[in-house]
Amino acid sequence: MNVHAADPNPAPIATTCPYCGVGCGVLAQPDRMGGATIVGDPDHPSNFGRLCSKGSALGETLSLEGRLLHPEIDGERVSWEAALDAVAKGFRQTLETHGPKAIAIYLSGQLLTEDYYAANKLFKGFLGSANVDTNSRLCMSSSVAGHVRAFGSDTVPGTYRDLESADLLVFAGSNAAWCHPVLYQRMLAAKTERGAKIVVIDPRVSATAEEADLHLKIAGGTDVALFSGLLVHLADAGRIDAAYVQAHTMGFDDALARAREVAPSVAATARVCGVAEADIVAFFSLFAETERTVTLYSQGVNQSADGVDKVNAIINCHLATGRIGKAGMGPFSLTGQPNAMGGREVGGLANQLAAHMGFDANSIDKVGRFWNAPRMAEAPGLKAVDMFEAVARGEIRALWVMGTNPAASLPRAGAVAEALGRLDHFVVSENVASNDTLAAGAKIRLPAAAWGEKDGTVTNSERRISRQRPFLALPGEARPDWWAIAQVAKRLGHGEAFGWRTVGEVFREHAALSAFENDGARDFDIGALAALDTRDYDRLQPVQWPARKGRARTETRFFAKGGFFTADGRGRFVAVAAPQAPARPSSDFPLRLNTGRIRDQWHTMTRTGKSPRLSSHLPEPFLEISAVDAEKAGVVDGGFATVATAHGEATLRARVTPDAREGALFAAIHWTQETSSSGLIGALVHARVDPISGQPDAKSTPATVRPAKFKRQGFALSRGALDKPEGAWWATAAIPNGSGLLFATDGEILFDDVIPDLDPSDEVVEFADLRRGRQRAAVFRDGVLQACLFVGPERQESAWTYLRGRLGEPLNESETRGLLLAGRASAGASLGPLVCACHGVAKGVIEGAITAGACEPAAIGAATKAGTNCGSCLPEIRRMLAATRVAEAISA
Structure with a gap:
């Protein structure tokens, strides 16, 4: 008998980072003690080995502390059989008594595509409810709607390589230096090596803005006016690609006429946007004269009451110049979550069906026949904000929340938490034992697999599908989400349609649906992957869609020669409405509260909050406020301030920012009632949404500030x-x-x-x-x-x-x-907070390098390693260098 010992040095497992939509590849080497060493995958085409501060600290977040490891009902541990029976019973009773409009499931961009697919199939095809939405509604649904209006489909036209080959990179409402740092470093390389120009359009002086050649610090909500003015300028300057417009588009004249109404001149644009006319001229000239231009946009555009029009105003400018689908050109949506794109592919939004199909009669019939579905939903369901308002009104009586924390992240979060407590049937699938949503009254708690244990696929911002592979055993009784859904489906009488034995079988069905009766009229087609056997699925390398059966798989761009997914194959210019005025300020709430992410934390910190490195940079909930507004309110830098809106208030550490725009406040979204006494920002945000996409306006809630003082x-x-x-x-x-x-x-x-x-x-x-x-x-x-x-x-x-x-x-x-x-350490002992979280370099170490003669970021990197990985700390290092130069000049 041959006995083979286990390999003492097994090869690391290639998987995908669980954070933003860049989709970085990582290599995980388990340590056999429940942890792993995590490094970037040099062969992954998204990051080529680089990781940001969050990715670099993934190994610190793998502990089982705080995990939900067993099913529970009413706080008591039960078997999976009992929990699944109870889940099915609650939904069956609600359906029989109140109908499909009374049930809902709320999903997450943290789920894998296979989890998403299973949930959508069950609710939309077998339970008859389209009340299936996702926290991705909060970050990119305006982009989806803008794509559909312009292209006829939710298609990202370009690829990451375009960001490296562009000569002009325009960031609209995107702090990519902090939120997409690995991809941002690829773009900075284009600036350094080829002289590419960077323009940032953002009311905040963000880390990205600090690197820009031109920063347009526009008034919040005026992006439509800015890009309307740009369209007018392009027309007047003779920069329209008339041949492309005539051959491949419709609606140009109407869109231009509307743009002239919104922003008829450079002077008018500057006045509406609150920016110096010279800066508007500089931007318009750069855009007009630079053919290889990419406009990147993210939450500052999407999270608006007119986010869809903002997206289409941007796309209009690219269609008008024919700068789309070609190397170094195009509009580019930077996706917030690791699998927001995968969720879009399987119908994760309430107004979609699977495989990029909508709720038209043909699509309903097609998906229904493929699934052999007995009870297809026939109309869009409720979007996120509407869904939880329906919960509050008692119209939705049974809800399953999966992998997200709406009681902290949704607008008017306090009201959401209160509404959850009124549900007849409330199920949560989670990998944490406690969060704000669980505390809101979840009756049934199902232990879900976490990153490192999950098995499936995710799709990044450039349409690239990558595998998330498990490298840790499932702890306790944790199970994959797709499995839990399939088990409930069986108990509801649909076992044959949900009889998957492996996650690869779910993926193959999803891929087959994408190709089903698809003659090229639909953009999303991964039919070439529908026949993958278990071995091939396990070995699947990152692949960009479309991947049509029988065609070579190549990096693909869309629309350079037309071919839009509209009935006539032409792209659509959209005559955008005049910019919606932000909610009117008043004497009670004269300021505007903007919310967003910070460099080293993610969502509600259930993962990043475990890392000491990531918690060292900004350890407390804080409020950014301009020096002018701080002086008016009596708020001092480093003190405390209470920011209040019509919906609630929070007390935060004040960070007075001299170059912040007057009237604008900023607070981070990450702290919850579990991690702070008074830092839940979601509770302050109004529920105003874009009327088309339903995406909340998280950037301009009317607010006021007063000092908070403690003895x-x-x-x-x-x-x-x-x-x-x-x-x-x-x-x-x-x-x-x-x-x-x-x-x-x-x-x-x-x-x-x-x-x-x-x-x-x-x-x-x-x-x-x-x-x-x-x-x-x-x-x-x-x-x-x-x-x-x-x-x-x-x-x-x-x-x-x-x-x-x-x-x-x-x-x-x-x-x-x-x-x-x-009350302090001995001289020289305190190094201060970390500046570079990737390499654990404290502020004092960098100051020491500057004192020793390092006078540029590269020299500091050589001496300390700070700024040599993801680069998201480089703006802070440059500020430290600038402050040193100022101090030296003063002392001289």
């Missing part, structure tokens, strides 16, 4: 758990080797309030200066720092940045005395 503030660190102090402002933050808590209060904070269960043998060293309101204490066990509490009238930033990295380490007597008496 004391500080932090607690512990190798064990920490309690939240009652009545205080607080935020949790991941730290190495333990737990971190930042707080502020008017009351007293005692050791027992936040640090429970001290060992009787622990040594407690304390310092108190009650007259000055200072209190410091540290707990040692065998000379090793176990916990500490620092309280004072001002921010305890120096001690926090030093001690968060020393927990679990011995401190000598000198260090302990310096901390407790002076």
Whole structure:
């Protein structure tokens, strides 16, 4: 008998990053202890080995702490059989009593395509309900609608290579330096190596804007006017590609006439947009004179009450110049989530059917026959905001939420949480044991597979399908989402149609539907992949669609020679409406609240929040405010501010930004009621939506600001758990080797309030200066720092940045005395917050390199590695260099 030992050094497993829509390939090497080493995949065509700060820290997020590992009903552990029976029973009863309009499922761009496909098939084909929507509605549905209006289909025309070969890159409402950093570095290389120009259109001075050759700091909501003015300029300057327009499009004259109404001249455009006329002239001239131009847009365009018109105003300019579907040219939607595109392919939005089909009679018939569906939905369902308003009204009575946290992420999140508590039947599939949505009253909780355990496919922003492969065993009783859906379908009497044994079988069915009765009239066709056997599916390499059966698979662009997916094959210019005025400010709410992401966190932090590195850069919920608005409100930099809207309020750390646009506020979306006492920004956002796409306007909620003052503030660190102090402002933050808590209060904070269960043998060293309101204490066990509490009238930033990295380490007597008496580390010991999260380089290390003579980012990178991976920290490094030069000039 031959006995073969397990390979002690197995090859790393190629999979795909679970964050943004860039779709970076990663290599995972399991450590056989439940973790893995994660590096970029040098062979993946999306990233060629690069990873951003979030991707680089994936290995820190794989612990089972906080995981939901077993099915539960009413908080009690049950078997899968019992849980699945209960899920099916609740939906059956609701259908029989109230009909298909009373049931819904809310999905996520974090799901794999196979999960999405199964959910859509069950609800739209077998339960008769099109109330199937996704959190992708919140980030890119306006782009989908704009594509469909212009192209007849939800088609991304170009590829990532266009971003490298363009001579002009226009970023509209996109902070790609932070939100798509790996792809952004590919574009910066074009700037550095070929002299490509970058224009940024954004009310904020973002990290992307800091790299731009031209920054148009337009007033929020005026993109339609800007691109209408550009269309007028292109026509007046003779830059229209008349041959392309005549041969391949319709509606140009009407679109141009409307653009002349909206923005008849450069001066009018500048006036509406609130930008200097010279800057408008510079942008218009650059666009007119640069053939190889790509316009990239993201949430700043999509998340608007007129987001679809913004998208079409951009597309109009590319159609008019014939700059579409050719190398280095085209409009390009930067997708927010890893599989928002895959969800679009299978009908993940309430107004779609699978395989890029809509709710026309022909498509309903076609999908119904392919599925042999007994109860096809025949009209679009409710979009996300409408869906949860229907829950609040009692019209939707049974809901399944899968892989997302609507009680934190939707507009008016507080009202959403309240509505969820009224459901008759509320099911949540999650991989975390606790979040705001679960806390809102989920009766049935199903443990889902997480990244690293999932098996399936995702599609990135350039239509490239990649495999997510498991490299960790399923923990506890966690199961794939497609499996849970299939099991419920069987219990509802549809077992034959959902009899998949493997995820590859789900994918093959999805691919076959894409090619079913598709003679080229539909853009989405991956029929060449429908015959993959299990081995081929497992080995599937990244492939861009379309991948039609019998045709060579190549990198594909669309529409250079027409061929639009409209009835007549012509693209459509859209006569966009005049820009919708943002919700009218008032004396009560004179400012506008803009929301978005930050560099090192993702969504509601259920994954990134586990990483100490990612929590070191911006550890607290914060509010960006202009210096002018801060002075008017009495808000000081580093203090606290309460931002309020008609829907709620949040108290945040204030970041006064001198070059921010007056009247504009910005707050990040990541903190929830689980991670902060007063940082849930979704609760403040109004529910205004684009009338076509249903995408919420998350960029211009009327707001006001007032200072928030606390007598004391500080932090607690512990190798064990920490309690939240009652009545205080607080935020949790991941730290190495333990737990971190930042707080502020008017009351007293005692050791027992936040640090429970001290060992009787622990040594407690304390310092108190009650007259000055200072209190410091540290707990040692065998000379090793176990916990500490620092309280004072001002921010305890120096001690926090030093001690968060020393927990679990011995401190000598000198260090302990310096901390407790002076409230800071000994000279030179505190390196400050991390600037480069990829390589763990702190601010103090970079300052040391500058002091030693490094006078440019490349020199700092050579000395410290900072900025040499994803590059998202480079704008901050450049600011540090600039500040040093200013200080040197002043001292000279």
